[in-house]
Amino acid sequence: xxxxxxxxxxxxxxxxxxxxxxxxxxxxxxxxxxxxxxxxxxxxxxxxxxxxxxxxxxxxxxxxxxxxxxxxxxxxxxxxxxxxxxxxxxxxxxxxxxxxxxxxxxxxxxxxxxxxxxxxxxxxxxxxxxxxxxxxxxxxxxxxxxxxxxxxxxxxxxxxxxxxxxxxxxxxxxxxxxxxxxxxxxxxxxxxxxxxxxxxxxxxxxxxxxxxx
Numbered sequence: 001x002x003x004x005x006x007x008x009x010x011x012x013x014x015x016x017x018x019x020x021x022x023x024x025x026x027x028x029x030x031x032x033x034x035x036x037x038x039x040x041x042x043x044x045x046x047x048x049x050x051x052x053x054x055x056x057x058x059x060x061x062x063x064x065x066x067x068x069x070x071x072x073x074x075x076x077x078x079x080x081x082x083x084x085x086x087x088x089x090x091x092x093x094x095x096x097x098x099x100x101x102x103x104x105x106x107x108x109x110x111x112x113x114x115x116x117x118x119x120x121x122x123x124x125x126x127x128x129x130x131x132x133x134x135x136x137x138x139x140x141x142x143x144x145x146x147x148x149x150x151x152x153x154x155x156x157x158x159x160x161x162x163x164x165x166x167x168x169x170x171x172x173x174x175x176x177x178x179x180x181x182x183x184x185x186x187x188x189x190x191x192x193x194x195x196x197x198x199x200x201x202x203x204x205x206x207x208x209x210x211x212x213x
Contacts, residue, residue: 032081062108096150103146
């Protein structure tokens with residue numbers, strides 16, 4: 001294969017596949033596995049990032065809002081690896097799905113600014129684990145805070161946290177859970193986007209997580 005063909009293959013990969021996302025995922029997992037020690041489920045992990053030109057919005061001076069949510073994927077992967085969740089879930093042949101997220105932007109992250117994402121488990125129940133993420137620049141300023149919920153496809157989340165007891169939910173988390181429940185009740189009452197009750201029931205049985213959304 002000549003150089004021109006290689007360039008075309010790479011170009012097509014970048015057009016049709018988010019290559020950087022997969023490279024970053026592999027890098028994050030390798031760093032967490034090789035260079036960082038294991039943590040307990042109630043401990044906080046930290047990853048570094050930098051706002052690059054590919055991350056900015058139309059103002060070309062600070063991070064695009066959507067990029068914050070993308071960065072949370074890598075923070076979660078890093079937390080799962082260091083807390084041993086990936087290992088235990090893979091052994092049980094199951095995974096978690098992102099079933100809800102909440103984010104609040106406090107101050108922007110400027111172009112080329114270095115930041116850290118601090119991740120910790122703030123609550124878990126039989127089906128889901130809830131994580132809090134804090135974006136902080138190196139001056140210590142809290143730029144953004146978010147929460148995410150991952151729901152396990154099979155088994156009990158209690159098995160994967162090895163019987164650890166969850167902390168009491170914060171006021172913010174309690175209000176967020178209430179809003180999720182209210183949204184679920186409203187969608188079920190209206191049958192979603194015009195779907196029939198039978199369609200929704202079939203979806204619930206197929207995914208085994210819809211009832212908790």
